[in-house]
Structures are given as C-alpha cells and as structure tokens.
Amino acid sequence: MSCVNACEDNYWAIGDAFDNYEIFDKNNIEHVQIPCGEYFLKEGDYGSEISQIKFNAGKYHDTTIKYLLEQEYITINDIIGIRICKKKLEGDYFKKLIIKLIEDHPDL
Secondary structure: OOOOOOOOOOOEEEOOOOOOEEEOOOOOHHHHOOOOEEEEEOOEEEEOOOOEEEEOOOEEEHHHHHHHHHOOOOOHHHEEEEEEOOEEEOOOOOHHHHHHHHHHOOOO
16 A cells, blocks of 8 residues: 555545536537546547557546646547546545554555
8 A cells, every 4th residue: 555545636536326428529618628527538549659658448537637638648639528527525535544554554
C-alpha cells in the first residue's frame, strides 16, 4: 500500500444509477467544458512520435482528460462517450484512514 491515495489532490467522481452514459457531443457546451465524470476515448495511439500514449477501451477520469487535452495528446474529437457524475468526494476524503492503515500495517 502506498500513500498515493492519501496525498491525492483531485476529487473522485462518484457515479450512481441516475448518471447516464451518453455519446460525447462536441457541440454540447456542457460536454466540451469537461465536467466531473467519466470519459471514453477511441482506442488507439495518441500524441506525437516522440511521446506516444496508447489507450485501451475503458473509462477515464475527467482530470486525466483535461490533462491530455491541455498537453494536446488528444482532441475533443477523440472523446466518444461521457458520464457526467453529479457527486464527488474530495481527494483527501480517505486520507486519515489510509495513513492509519499504513502506520498500523507497514508490511502492506
């Protein structure tokens, strides 16, 4: 076990049964603002020849998507799906528990 989750700065998107998966619409202002949620990318290689990243089919956190867009590894056109999550936990929500586990069980 590491302290990565204890030191997390980003929030955790919490999906529930009422948060629907949708096709990403680049003409929808809410989608383009990359709200809290889960995103699906086209499977494939992204980035330049120097720094190429491979993505498998799956969901990615909005902070990952924002970073990839800022670094120009992906474009809005590479996002194919979205699940806007209305609930989130702050990044340090589990901090006390994780630190206690690390202290009590250093062998983990």
